[in-house]
Amino acid sequence: MPPVIHPIILCGGSGTRLWPRSRAVKPKPFLPLVGNATLFEAALARCADPAVFAAPTVVTGRDHLDHVAAQSRGVAGVQIIVEPAARNTAPAIALAAARLPADAIMLVCPSDHHIGDEAAFVRAAHAAATLAADGWMVAFGIEAKSPETGFGYILQGAAIGQGGYRIERFVEKPDRARAEQFLAAGGYSWNGGIFAFRAGDYLAELGCHRPEMARLVRKSVDEGIVDGAHFHPDAKAFAAIEPDSVDYAVMENTAQAAVVAADMAWSDIGNWNALQEARARDDAGNHVTGRAELIDCSNVMVESDGPRVSVIGLHDVVVVVDGDEVLVVSAAGAQQVGKLDGAKFQ
Numbered sequence: 001m002p003p004v005i006h007p008i009i010l011c012g013g014s015g016t017r018l019w020p021r022s023r024a025v026k027p028k029p030f031l032p033l034v035g036n037a038t039l040f041e042a043a044l045a046r047c048a049d050p051a052v053f054a055a056p057t058v059v060t061g062r063d064h065l066d067h068v069a070a071q072s073r074g075v076a077g078v079q080i081i082v083e084p085a086a087r088n089t090a091p092a093i094a095l096a097a098a099r100l101p102a103d104a105i106m107l108v109c110p111s112d113h114h115i116g117d118e119a120a121f122v123r124a125a126h127a128a129a130t131l132a133a134d135g136w137m138v139a140f141g142i143e144a145k146s147p148e149t150g151f152g153y154i155l156q157g158a159a160i161g162q163g164g165y166r167i168e169r170f171v172e173k174p175d176r177a178r179a180e181q182f183l184a185a186g187g188y189s190w191n192g193g194i195f196a197f198r199a200g201d202y203l204a205e206l207g208c209h210r211p212e213m214a215r216l217v218r219k220s221v222d223e224g225i226v227d228g229a230h231f232h233p234d235a236k237a238f239a240a241i242e243p244d245s246v247d248y249a250v251m252e253n254t255a256q257a258a259v260v261a262a263d264m265a266w267s268d269i270g271n272w273n274a275l276q277e278a279r280a281r282d283d284a285g286n287h288v289t290g291r292a293e294l295i296d297c298s299n300v301m302v303e304s305d306g307p308r309v310s311v312i313g314l315h316d317v318v319v320v321v322d323g324d325e326v327l328v329v330s331a332a333g334a335q336q337v338g339k340l341d342g343a344k345f346q
Contacts, residue, residue, distance in 0.1 A: 002126050003105045003133045004054050005196070007047035008096045011040060011060040011068055011111040012086060017271045017335070019343035020325035021303065029112040030067040033269060034278050040111045041071050046118050047107070048075075052125070057099065058111075059083060059092045065230075084220075084235035089193075090249035091241050094206055094217040095233055102200030105129045108246070110193050114278045116265025124262040127163045128196035136160070136258040137205065138196040139167065139251060141189030143263040147179035150270055150335065152191040152247070154259050167257035170247065189259065192266055195246060202250065209253040216241045271334040272318040276301040290321070299331065 015028030022028040029040040037045065047053040055077025060068045065082055072078045081095050093108055100106065107125055115121050128138040141154045150173060157168035170191065174182065182188035207214040220233035220241075251257055267278045279301075281287045286294055290304035295312045302309045304321040311319060316331035329337060337343060 002052075003129050005047075005052060005107045005125055005129045006054045006100060006104045006199075007044075007056040008093060008106050008108045009040070009043050009047075009056055009058045009111050010089060010092055010108065011058055011064055012083070012092070013112065015112065016338035016343040018269070018275065019337055019340060020322040020327055021320055024063070026067065027064070027112075028269065030064070030071060033275055034114045038071060039114065039269065040068070042114070043109055043111045044072060044075055044078075046115060046121055047109070049122070052122060053107075054104075055079065057081060057096045059096055061086055079229055079231065081231045081233070083238065084233060085239045086243070087238065087241045088243040089246045090206065090210065090244045091213055091217050091238070093195075093246055094203060094214065095221060097199040097202045098217060098221040099231065100199040102198065102203075104199045105132050106195075106197055106199055106202065108193075108195040110268070112269060113192070114265075114267045114269050116267075116278070117263075120262065120264035124260055124264065125196070127260045130162045131160070131164045131258050131260065132196040132198055132201075135198070135201060135256055136164065137201065137251060137254045137256045138164065138258045138260055140192050140194035140196075140262040141259040142192040142266045143261065144183055144188055144190050147176060147183050148190065149173055149176055149179050151268075153179075153182055153188045154191050156187050156189070156259050160258060162260075164258045164260050167251075167259050170252050189261065190266075191247070192262065192268070194262070195251070201256070205250045205254050205256075210244060210249045213241050213244065213249065271337060272301065272320070272329060273331050273334040276318065292319075 014024050015022030018028050030038050032038050057079045058068055059081045061083045131138050153171040155168040156165035158166050216237050220237035223234035225232045267274050269275050279287045285299040287301045291308040292302040293310045297311055297314050299316045302319045307321050318329050320327040
């Protein structure tokens with residue numbers, strides 16, 4: 001029998017690159033951007049089969065707690081850990097690990113990604129869990145289909161069975177020329193931020209490589225408060241943690257880093273271009289949500305929550321109308337949306 005998998009759903013961030021649709025009061029995970037379910041609801045649904053997955057643990061901040069509680073209502077056994085402060089992914093995962101048995105297999109998933117092939121996701125989760133049960137710290141390697149410069153990459157090394165490979169190295173976000181070299185060389189995949197490991201193994205690695213973080217996480221859990229399905233770590237101890245990501249704190253330091261291939265129609269929905277690609281489009285590559293008319297356009301996405309939008313003769317453009325805010329951005333400029341004053345101070 002394959003090991004039972006404990007989903008850990010990380011739910012934070014403000015989604016500024018999808019402004020003005022995504023705002024601080026209701027950021028990207030809680031919006032129905034692809035289909036009728038929100039990205040957070042879809043993340044929970046992917047891990048809902050009780051034959052494969054245990055009840056999920058959601059790690060979120062106070063600002064998102066109401067959304068998490070509302071959108072996870074009806075999910076049997078869900079536990080919510082409420083971070084007193086944002087300290088990046090390494091301590092967030094450690095909070096969940098400290099609340100689980102040491103031999104529990106954790107599957108760490110962002111709450112704001114889209115996965116179009118859920119069966120492939122489950123197959124990758126099984127493979128990763130099997131490796132994790134043998135002590136490996138496993139990353140999902142998303143099949144690199146284009147020379148993306150917005151993702152980190154993973155170079156696979158020697159095979160270790162069960163469809164897994166040692167990780168030769170992690171690579172920071174490359175420039176375009178280097179990303180093209182990665183695709184031509186083969187053996188590189190995107191780092192999608194999905195990981196599997198035993199709870200005790202994660203805490204042990206954290207203790208080796210970030211001992212003060214591990215100590216403070218343990219203190220914040222030991223002195224935390226249980227309130228029904230909610231757990232509140234001690235705020236003072238947790239606030240003293242130096243922020244760090246799971247990649248830097250653990251995965252790039254452990255000698256047990258492994259990767260499993262995951263070709264599952266994945267997108268991080270990291271900007272308006274990525275969202276457009278994840279949605280169904282017409283033969284010209286256009287997508288319309290709301291009231292709009294397009295003439296002689298290609299690769300144009302229009303999203304309006306009310307006013308009618310008319311677009312003529314444009315290509316590779318996104319137009320968003322949300323309340324009293326309007327965004328018009330080219331495909332080339334989509335990565336810069338988060339720099340707008342409106343996105344920063346929403």
